[in-house]
Amino acid sequence: MSQQSSLQSLEQNESPVPSASSAFERYGFTSAENLFVRQRKVFERHASIEVGGQKYMNQDDFISAIAPGEDWKKIKREQFGILFKVADNNKKGLISLQDFVVFENLLSKPDAEYEIAFRLFDVDGTGKITLDQFKEILSSNIAPESVPFDFDCEWLKLFVGRNSGKKQELTYEEFTQLLKGLQGERLRQEFKYYDKDGVGHITPDNFKKLILSVARHKLSDYVIEHLPTLCNVSAGNKISYAQVAAFHNVIRQMDMVERIVLKAISE
Known part of the structure; x- marks a missing residue:
């Protein structure tokens, strides 16, 4: 599955993140120690790979650990695989217990959806993404039957200026502000189209x-x-x-x- 198709709802202030609430709320714990115990149990229950006496998760294991039950149909189970790219810090195709805990703790942050999206786009880890990347991924996530997004709109020009080049870079803060306002602009454009x-x-x-x-x-x-x-x-x-x-x-x-x-x- 491509990165583009897996990010269908990120620009709607949504994402295939298991929960927008904190990890503490997800597991029903108030203690960080109890939370870690729970995270470790989840990891050990799903990790199927052993290397040098250490257990690891592959992508299928990871999806099984974080995805909702099969009755959740609005986001396909396979789409949660895009989050594996975020959790796999060493890019080795395997996730350690430490990797899993770091990812789970990332979900506890109030802006988890935005940070995960940004990390997926920022493949080189520079802390910035190009405007072209933003446009390309957004376009690929709009369904063919939907109204195409007009990138030459006044709303986007307010953020990036009228003479912005394709190589213009966005910081994390600029990226989050774009995502937060993007849905309203899509709504306006589609209403005007109809x-x-x-x-x-x-x-x-x-x-x-x-x-x-x-x-x-x-x-x-x-x-x-x-x-x-x-x-x-x-x-x-x-x-x-x-x-x-x-x-x-x-x-x-x-x-x-x-x-x-x-x-x-x-x-």
């Missing part, structure tokens, strides 16, 4: 296409099937940009809402 007459509304079918393009992996099959019926709440079965943006904001906050609900239930 609103060809500039009337400020789109049809139910185009609303479904737009939402599936930017957030399919966040939606259940039931919600996907009934997306067009949401237009019934609007006069004339038309949806405005404000309504599209509001619906998308709800989708983006689903993980936060879920955590709040689970916390309330536990109390």
Whole structure:
């Protein structure tokens, strides 16, 4: 699987990272020592390779250790393999216990998704990526049936300037800011594409296409099937940009809402 196809949702402030919450929350521990014990148990349960008396994980072992159950269908199990490139610090195709613990601790950082994405792009470890790399990988992660992204947009020029060359480099901080704003720009461009007459509304079918393009992996099959019926709440079965943006904001906050609900239930 290519790096490009495995990064389908990173630009949506998402990634095939097992959890956006901390490693402590993932395992239900409050002690760093207990957390390490749990991480070691997970590693030893899945590591199938032994070299010089030391156990190691190959890519399949690693995926089995971090991927959700088979009932999670929005992100294919194989796509978690892209994270192996981050965990394999020595680029030997095997992961030690120390490598696994370092990777797990990386997940505890609040900006884990961004740092993992940046590490994948920064193959030489220079701490920078080129604007061309950003454009190439973003383009390859937009589905063929989706609206192509216009890189000549005013939004991108605000970040990189109007006369930026292909070799312009982005720091980690610039990269994260681009990703954070990118989804909103995609939403605006796609709405404008479907609103060809500039009337400020789109049809139910185009609303479904737009939402599936930017957030399919966040939606259940039931919600996907009934997306067009949401237009019934609007006069004339038309949806405005404000309504599209509001619906998308709800989708983006689903993980936060879920955590709040689970916390309330536990109390």
